[in-house]
Amino acid sequence: xxxxxYRWFTFGGLLGISDAVKPQDSDVVAAYNxxxxxxEGQQFRAGYELKELPQNVSRYISAGxxxxxxxxxxxxxxxxxxSASFGPIYQTTGNASRNxxxxxxxxxxxxxxxxxxxxxxxxxDTLAPKVPGRAxxxxxxxxxxxxxxxxxxxxxxxxxxxxxxxxxxxxxxxRSKAESVKFLSTVSVYxxxxxxxxxxxTSGAPLAPLAQGCTVLxxxxxxxxxxxxxxxxxxxxxxxxxxxxxxxxxxxxxxxxVKASSxxxxxxxxxxxxxxxxxxxxxxxxxxxxxxxxxPQCVEDGIVQIFNLSSATWIDEYNxxxxxEYTVPPVVAAAVGGKQVPTTGFATGxxxxxxTKYDRTKIKNYFPYEPAAIQNTTxxxxxxxxxxxxxxxxSYLAPVxxxxxxxxxxxxVVLGVLLWRRRKYLQSVRNGTQSESGTLDSRFWVGxxxxxxxxxxxxxxxxxxxxxxxxTYPSSPYDYEELRSNVQEVGDTQVHEMMGTLPTIPSSTxxxxxxxxxxxxxxxxxxxxxxxxxQEIDSTGFVPxxxxxxxxxxxxxxxxxxxxxxxxxxxxxxxxxxxxLGNDSNPRITSGVSDVSGTDRGHLRGISETSxxxxxxxxxxxxxxxxxVGGSNYATPMAEDIPLRDLPAARGPTPEASTGRPGVVxxxxxxxxxxxxxxxxxxxxxxxxxxxxxxxxxxxxE
Numbered sequence: 001x002x003x004x005x006y007r008w009f010t011f012g013g014l015l016g017i018s019d020a021v022k023p024q025d026s027d028v029v030a031a032y033n034x035x036x037x038x039x040e041g042q043q044f045r046a047g048y049e050l051k052e053l054p055q056n057v058s059r060y061i062s063a064g065x066x067x068x069x070x071x072x073x074x075x076x077x078x079x080x081x082x083s084a085s086f087g088p089i090y091q092t093t094g095n096a097s098r099n100x101x102x103x104x105x106x107x108x109x110x111x112x113x114x115x116x117x118x119x120x121x122x123x124x125d126t127l128a129p130k131v132p133g134r135a136x137x138x139x140x141x142x143x144x145x146x147x148x149x150x151x152x153x154x155x156x157x158x159x160x161x162x163x164x165x166x167x168x169x170x171x172x173x174x175r176s177k178a179e180s181v182k183f184l185s186t187v188s189v190y191x192x193x194x195x196x197x198x199x200x201x202t203s204g205a206p207l208a209p210l211a212q213g214c215t216v217l218x219x220x221x222x223x224x225x226x227x228x229x230x231x232x233x234x235x236x237x238x239x240x241x242x243x244x245x246x247x248x249x250x251x252x253x254x255x256x257x258v259k260a261s262s263x264x265x266x267x268x269x270x271x272x273x274x275x276x277x278x279x280x281x282x283x284x285x286x287x288x289x290x291x292x293x294x295x296p297q298c299v300e301d302g303i304v305q306i307f308n309l310s311s312a313t314w315i316d317e318y319n320x321x322x323x324x325e326y327t328v329p330p331v332v333a334a335a336v337g338g339k340q341v342p343t344t345g346f347a348t349g350x351x352x353x354x355x356t357k358y359d360r361t362k363i364k365n366y367f368p369y370e371p372a373a374i375q376n377t378t379x380x381x382x383x384x385x386x387x388x389x390x391x392x393x394x395s396y397l398a399p400v401x402x403x404x405x406x407x408x409x410x411x412x413v414v415l416g417v418l419l420w421r422r423r424k425y426l427q428s429v430r431n432g433t434q435s436e437s438g439t440l441d442s443r444f445w446v447g448x449x450x451x452x453x454x455x456x457x458x459x460x461x462x463x464x465x466x467x468x469x470x471x472t473y474p475s476s477p478y479d480y481e482e483l484r485s486n487v488q489e490v491g492d493t494q495v496h497e498m499m500g501t502l503p504t505i506p507s508s509t510x511x512x513x514x515x516x517x518x519x520x521x522x523x524x525x526x527x528x529x530x531x532x533x534x535q536e537i538d539s540t541g542f543v544p545x546x547x548x549x550x551x552x553x554x555x556x557x558x559x560x561x562x563x564x565x566x567x568x569x570x571x572x573x574x575x576x577x578x579x580x581l582g583n584d585s586n587p588r589i590t591s592g593v594s595d596v597s598g599t600d601r602g603h604l605r606g607i608s609e610t611s612x613x614x615x616x617x618x619x620x621x622x623x624x625x626x627x628x629v630g631g632s633n634y635a636t637p638m639a640e641d642i643p644l645r646d647l648p649a650a651r652g653p654t655p656e657a658s659t660g661r662p663g664v665v666x667x668x669x670x671x672x673x674x675x676x677x678x679x680x681x682x683x684x685x686x687x688x689x690x691x692x693x694x695x696x697x698x699x700x701x702e
Contacts, residue, residue, distance in 0.1 A: 002075025003068045004112045005364060006035045009051075009120075011077060011110075012061045014091045014100065023088050026060050027053040037114045044118075056124045057108060058082070060089050062100045063162075065139035065155070069148055071362040074192070075110040078139040078152055079103070079127075081162055101162045105133040107190070128197040131188045134180070135159050136211040136236055142226050142252060143219065143358040150190040151228065153250065156180045156211040156236025173237040180209035180236060187255070191353045198350045203343040204257035204335070206248060211236035213244070214274035216282050218309045218326045223360055224340070226252045227332060229260070229309060231284060234270050239291045243268035247307065249332050253346075253354050254339040258332045260312040267300045278367055279326040281318070282307040320369040 002009045009031045015023050029051050036044040053059060064080025081100035083089050089100040111121040127133060137155025141148050158176035160167050168176070184205040189198040213233030219226045228250040234243045245263020250256070272287025284305040289297045306315050312329035328336075346354070 001066065001068075002077075002110050002112070004070045004073045004075075006037045006114075007031060007033045007112065009075065009110060009112075011066070011075075011108075012059060012064060012080065014062050015088055017090050024059065026058040026086070026088075027055075029053055029059055031120075039114055042114075042118065051120070054122050054124075057122045058086055060086060061104060062089060063135040063159070064104065065137040065152060067139045067141045067150065069141040069192075071143075071364070072147055072192070073112040073114060074141075074147075075112065076139060076141070076150060077108040077110075078150070079105070079133045079135060079137055079155065081135050081159075096164055099162070099164050101164075103133040103135060103157060105131075125195070130199055131197050132157070132179070132183075134183060135162065137183060138213060138215040138230065140215050140217050140228050142217060142228075143223065143360060143363065144226070144252075145191055145193055145353045145356045145358060147192040148358060149192065149353060150188075151250075151252070152188040152190075153183065153215065153228065153230065154180075154210040154213060154233065155183050156209060159211060159236040160239055168237055176237050177209055177235055180211065181205075181207070184210060184257070187250070189347070189350060189353075194353075196349070198347040198353075200255055200347045200350060201342065201344045202250065202255040202257055206257065206259075209235045210244065210248075212270040214272055214284065216274045216276040216309075218276070218279065220328065221325060223357070225328065225336075227309075227328065228252065229274075229282060229307075231274060231282070231307070232269050232272060232287065234290070241290060242292065243270045243290045245269075247312065249329075251332060251336045253341065254336050255342040256336050256339065258335040260329055260331055261307070261314070267305075269299050276309075277369070278323040280308060280310040280324050282309055283318075320371045323368065 002011065009029060011029055031049050031051050033044060033046055033049065036042065061077070061080045061082045065078040066076065067078075068075045080103075081089075082102050082104050083097060083100060084102055085097055088098060090098050105127045107125045107127060109123040109125065111123070113121075131152075134152075134155030134157055136159060137152055139150050139152045142151055156176055157179045158168060158172050160173075184202070186199055186201050189200050190196070191198070210230065210233040213230050215231075216229050217226060218229065230248045230250065231246075232244050234241065242265040245265065245268035246259060247261035247263070249258045249260045251258060269284075269287030269289055273285050275283045275285065277283060284307065286303050287299055289299055306318050307313070308315050310324065310327045310329060312331055
């Protein structure tokens with residue numbers, strides 16, 4: 001695993017044999033993006049992503065030594081094992097071509113420079129001839145020189161797990177042990193800046209090889225001494241023999257080995273990893289025990305152990321608030337004695353590397369760490385809600401009661417407000433609340449419109465042709481049928497019933513109405529000329545003008561509303577010399593006279609101003625009045641009986657004029673002053689403006 005302060009990569013390792021999972025390709029590597037690097041223009045996406053390796057780098061490698069240099073954004077993979085074909089490798093298999101049994105002689109470098117966070121660079125360099133390849137070694141980055149140095153320690157050339165049988169013969173084991181012990185007495189040093197390898201001899205090295213151990217680096221505050229701690233492991237070829245539980249320290253630049261702690265076989269392990277969260281503490285994680293009993297045993301005292309680097313002792317607990325800066329343990333200080341030069345001297349050219357100081361300000365520290373909150377979620381201890389006799393009230397009771405009572409009070413207040421608002425709303429609906437403009441309150445008119453019942457206070461007053469006579473009108477449109485049958489003639493006052501709301505009249509119906517209205521007035525004038533005929537109203541409320549003889553004077557005041565609720569359609573009225581119109585099966589709307597155009601209203605006024613005469617023997621007699629043709633009076637023929645209750649109310653002189661002849665009713669005559677509605681039929685001649693009622697033809701905002 002390679003890591004810097006923003007991301008990390010996994011590289012190499014063995015594959016598991018499984019039919020369900022396809023092995024990854026040789027050029028695939030997994031990366032995890034944890035944090036953006038903060039450089040403008042860099043792409044960042046949190047989480048895993050698969051990256052491609054260059055052609056000369058393969059992920060089919062295992063048992064190498066890996067390290068990271070976060071301050072340099074670099075990672076290194078030293079040595080390891082691969083198959084003869086460089087193909088996929090598996091942990092255990094009977095196929096030798098799939099075993100990692102060939103020692104790698106390479107150093108793979110990963111450049112994770114911040115400026116190229118998403119475009120990392122991989123490099124595969126071949127080791128120098130004097131640097132032997134190995135497996136299960138440890139490589140440590142040390143802050144020396146301009147970009148640091150790598151120190152490769154330990155390992156084995158022919159580990160037992162490199163064979164299909166998981167064991168070596170005696171000859172191979174002896175050879176591996178003889179070669180592997182040299183990886184401790186002589187360590188390989190690599191200068192990152194100059195890409196140069198050095199072989200440096202050490203003093204006091206262990207007498208047995210060490211492989212599959214773990215290492216951490218601890219440096220003094222002034223950077224003059226760097227101590228590499230090695231823990232555990234074994235020789236790599238004898239898994240049934242006891243593993244190591246010792247802690248060794250390689251002190252640099254003196255390259256002196258010092259045994260800092262001696263352990264016990266029951267606590268030993270191999271294949272584990274080490275990390276350093278604080279300057280003076282080393283965590284040992286994982287590992288496995290030797291196979292002396294034929295079956296692997298659990299590691300003693302748990303899989304996590306803590307070693308104090310300053311005192312060189314094992315400790316039993318970890319507390320993130322307890323730590324200190326690193327100091328060289330007494331056992332190491334006594335052995336090294338402040339020596340800064342190896343016993344045998346530096347390898348050629350290596351002293352120059354150590355003379356170059358590293359910029360330690362590039363190294364970031366993330367400690368001290370905050371302790372995690374302790375949470376007992378298994379069996380939490382809850383306070384007892386029961387107060388025992390003689391005991392005091394629990395301390396939590398008061399705040400709990402306060403919260404409960406407070407919520408109860410708030411609920412009552414909210415409920416009271418809602419009930420008060422509902423009562424006010426219902427009162428407003430019953431009282432017919434209106435706005436200042438005289439229209440219904442917007443909170444109520446929508447509901448009333450949906451129910452189809454207008455507010456009683458806002459009902460329109462029916463249009464009447466009387467002067468100031470007050471009538472009682474229904475508060476609901478459903479009362480009009482009963483009122484219609486009770487309308488009586490009072491003197492010369494004519495009452496015409498109209499609904500409070502007019503339906504929308506189509507344009508075609510309006511044109512027919514205008515034409516019928518004009519013909520109606522002319523026909524009515526002609527019918528009034530017969531003084532010897534009196535109109536009769538049959539039981540159905542119709543005047544059969546075409547079938548009944550005229551027996552007396554006619555007066556528009558005799559037109560009384562019928563008690564029948566049936567409204568047959570109005571037939572058009574024609575002239576005597578025109579053919580009667582055919583019956584129309586569809587009823588016509590006769591109340592929408594407000595749509596009569598200005599020209600038609602002028603024509604109607606012209607007719608009303610002309611006196612109607614019954615004298616003379618031809619057209620033009622009687623001072624310009626309309627007379628009967630040929631000295632005879634004609635009743636206007638009609639296609640159908642006309643419902644009298646649908647005829648417009650007319651006003652005229654009294655039945656008997658001052659001259660002693662029958663009174664003649666002229667068509668509707670407009671008053672001297674036309675009302676503001678602009679409607680002919682809605683005009684009234686009255687001097688009391690306060691007594692005027694609203695016309696049904698008035699447009700409302702609703």
